[in-house]
Amino acid sequence: MQIYLDYSATTPPRPEVIAAMESAMQDGWGNPSSLHHWGSQAATIMETARMQVAELIGADADAIAFTASGTEANNLAIMGVAQQYRKPRHMIISAVEHSAIEKPVAQLEQWGWQITRLPVDNYGQVSPADLSTAIRKDTVLVSVIYGQSEVGTVQPIPELAAVIQAMAPLSRPIFHSDAVQVAGRLPIDVQQLEIDLLSLSSHKIYGPQGAGALYVKPGTELVPLIRGGGQENQLRSGTQAVPTIAGFGEAAKLARQELEQEQQRLLKLRDRLIEQLQDHPELVLTGHPEQRLPHHVSFYLPNADGERVTGKTLVRQLNLAGIGISAGSACHSGTLTPSPILKSMGFHNAAAKTGIRLTLGHQTTESDVDWAAMVLKQIIDRVMASQLVTAGSK
Numbered sequence: 478m479q480i481y482l483d484y485s486a487t488t489p490p491r492p493e494v495i496a497a498m499e500s501a502m503q504d505g506w507g508n509p510s511s512l513h514h515w516g517s518q519a520a521t522i523m524e525t526a527r528m529q530v531a532e533l534i535g536a537d538a539d540a541i542a543f544t545a546s547g548t549e550a551n552n553l554a555i556m557g558v559a560q561q562y563r564k565p566r567h568m569i570i571s572a573v574e575h576s577a578i579e580k581p582v583a584q585l586e587q588w589g590w591q592i593t594r595l596p597v598d599n600y601g602q603v604s605p606a607d608l609s610t611a612i613r614k615d616t617v618l619v620s621v622i623y624g625q626s627e628v629g630t631v632q633p634i635p636e637l638a639a640v641i642q643a644m645a646p647l648s649r650p651i652f653h654s655d656a657v658q659v660a661g662r663l664p665i666d667v668q669q670l671e672i673d674l675l676s677l678s679s680h681k682i683y684g685p686q687g688a689g690a691l692y693v694k695p696g697t698e699l700v701p702l703i704r705g706g707g708q709e710n711q712l713r714s715g716t717q718a719v720p721t722i723a724g725f726g727e728a729a730k731l732a733r734q735e736l737e738q739e740q741q742r743l744l745k746l747r748d749r750l751i752e753q754l755q756d757h758p759e760l761v762l763t764g765h766p767e768q769r770l771p772h773h774v775s776f777y778l779p780n781a782d783g784e785r786v787t788g789k790t791l792v793r794q795l796n797l798a799g800i801g802i803s804a805g806s807a808c809h810s811g812t813l814t815p816s817p818i819l820k821s822m823g824f825h826n827a828a829a830k831t832g833i834r835l836t837l838g839h840q841t842t843e844s845d846v847d848w849a850a851m852v853l854k855q856i857i858d859r860v861m862a863s864q865l866v867t868a869g870s871k
Contacts, residue, residue, distance in 0.1 A: 478799055478848065479799040479801075480801070480841075480849055481838070483802055483836060484772060484836040484838030484839075484841075485626050485658060485772070485803070485834065485836035486803055487681070487686065488681060488682065488838055488839070489839075489840070490684060490685055490724065491684075491727070491731060493727055494684055494685065494724045494727045494728050495724070496727075497724055497727035498720045498723055501522050501720040501723035502720045504518055504522070505519040505522040505523075505720065505723065506719070507519040508716055509523050509717055509719060510706065510716065519719045523543075524538065525723075525726060526722045527543070529726035529729045529730040530690050530725060530726055531692075532733055533660060533665070533730075533732055533733045534656075534660065534666065534675060534692060535665065535666035536667050536692050537695075539695070540667075540692050540695060541690050541691075542690065542691045542692075542693055542709040542710060542713055543688065543690050543713070543725075544688075544689040544709075544713055545688065545689060546686075546688070547577065547655070547657040547676050547677060547678030547689040548577040548689070549689055549702075550678070550689045550690060550691040551577040551581070551676050552577065552702060553701070553702055553712065554618075554620065554653045554674045554676060554699070555568075555582060555585070555618070556585075556700070556702055557699030557700050557701065557702065557712070558617055558651055558653075558700075559617075560700035561617075561699075561700055562617065565585070565588060565589035565590040565591065566590060566591070566615045566616070567593065567613050567615045567616045568582060568592055568593070568617065568618045569608065569611050569612065569616060570582055570594055570595070570619075571597060571620075571621045571622060571632070572594045572596055572597050573597050573603075573622060573628075573818050573821050573822070574620065574655070575622060577655070578655055579817075582620075591615075597821055598822075599823050600628075600765040600766075600822070601625050601628050601763075601764055601765065602632060602765060602768070603633070603637070605639070605640050608621075608640050609640045612640075612641075612644070612650065614648065616650045617650055617651065618652075619637070619641060620652075620653040621637055621653075621654055623656040623658070623665075623675075624656070624659040624662075624770045624773075625764065625818065626657070627775065627816065627819075627832065627834060628765075628769075628773075628775045628818060628822070628832075628834075629764040629765070629770045629774070629834075630768065630769055631663070631765065631768045631769055631770060633768075634654055634672070635670060637652070638652055638670050638671045639671075642671050652671075652673050653672070653673060653676070654672055654674070656675050656677060657676055657681050657689075658681065659770070660681070660682060660729075661683075661728075661736065662736075662740060662771055662772055663740065667694070672692075672694070673693075673694045674691060674692060674694070674697060674699075676690075676692075677689055677691070677692070679721070679728060682728045682729065683731065683732070683838075684725040684727070684728030684729070688721045688722055688724065690725070693710075693712065701713060739839070740771050743771040743772040743841075744771045746772075746837050746841055747771060747772060747773065747774055747837060749843065749847075750774050750835065750837070750846045750850055753847070754850055754853065757854050757857060759779070759857050760776045760777075761776060761777055761779050762774075762775070763776060763777050763819065772836050772837040773834070774834070774836070775834045776832070777828055777831045777832045777833070778861075781861070782864060783815070783830035784827075784830075785863070786831065786861065786864045787830045787831055788830065788831050788833045790860055791804070791833050791853070791856060792833070794859075795849075795852065798856070800852060800853075802833055802835045802836075802849075803834045803836075804833055815827075815829030816829045816830070816832050818832075
């Protein structure tokens with residue numbers, strides 16, 4: 478038996494998505510910027526996908542700029558704002574951002590920008606009051622992740638947006654959120670949220686890898702990262718990957734159609750898994766117990782030493798048992814250093830090496846959850862016993 482529980486890392490493309498991509502490759506291979514029949518066919522496919530992605534988040538199609546990934550969308554948001562200024566200004570991010578936000582911001586910091594990293598509580602949530610205090614006259618951008626990929630905590634984005642909207646228009650910073658983990662799992666309406674920029678990723682919602690998007694509220698100015706022919710409303714030059722974008726659009730359409738039903742199904746599975754794992758003395762839930770992504774379960778091992786037993790230890794052992802999970806974020810699961818996310822939440826170094834993440838998806842069943850919980854608890858018993866034996870032999 479093989480059970481995939483790493484849907485926050487990537488999701489398997491739906492059959493409908495694969496069919497949409499095959500159709501686009503056969504019928505939409507033209508350059509969408511060309512004016513002839515073949516170009517018009519490609520452009521029609523691409524613009525249909527643009528509308529489908531826009532509808533998923535309550536946006537107008539013209540506000541969607543396609544990118545090659547959620548990471549690129551995040552970089553376009555951060556650097557697209559920063560490059561408008563000759564002199565360094567001030568930005569605010571949370572202390573639990575994905576590396577696709579943290580690293581470009583760290584680069585700006587090296588160039589003289591002032592960066593405020595909002596602290597989080599033990600659940601990984603930022604406080605709107607802290608945001609209000611942190612905003613300065615020279616603050617040009619606030620970026621707070623919507624749903625944290627490692628611990629599953631959902632941030633109070635509407636309350637944070639309200640803080641920014643309460644400011645005078647001329648002094649109001651741009652508000653961006655990385656919604657890669659949220660789109661297709663929780664309802665999003667960018668107009669109700671009053672958000673300026675929002676990042677999305679295709680392969681997190683059963684679309685193909687290699688496609689992302691940035692929602693850009695009309696009137697929001699950005700400097701492009703890639704210059705050339707001026708595609709994507711002058712924000713990303715280069716001939717668009719029409720088949721990939723078509724797959725993204727189909728995935729967004731399915732996600733919108735099935736969102737409410739799938740959200741409720743995943744919530745039940747998530748809570749079932751948490752309930753079964755919480756009764757084990759070596760596992761403690763991380764992230765917010767209620768305000769968390771509907772598909773996301775994360776734990777740490779409070780009694781593990783962080784050297785002989787880590788999150789990676791459990792990932793490897795579960796993989797041998799045919800179960801796929803992540804040690805924290807998949808983007809950092811190959812490293813041996815403590816999780817910066819868990820450290821920001823107050824965990825010490827040893828504990829911050831023991832985080833694990835089990836994320837559920839379209840193909841997950843109750844039997845998958847039950848089997849994975851049983852196997853994980855057996856593996857934990859074994860590795861913790863081994864840790865005690867090793868420690869006692871010294």
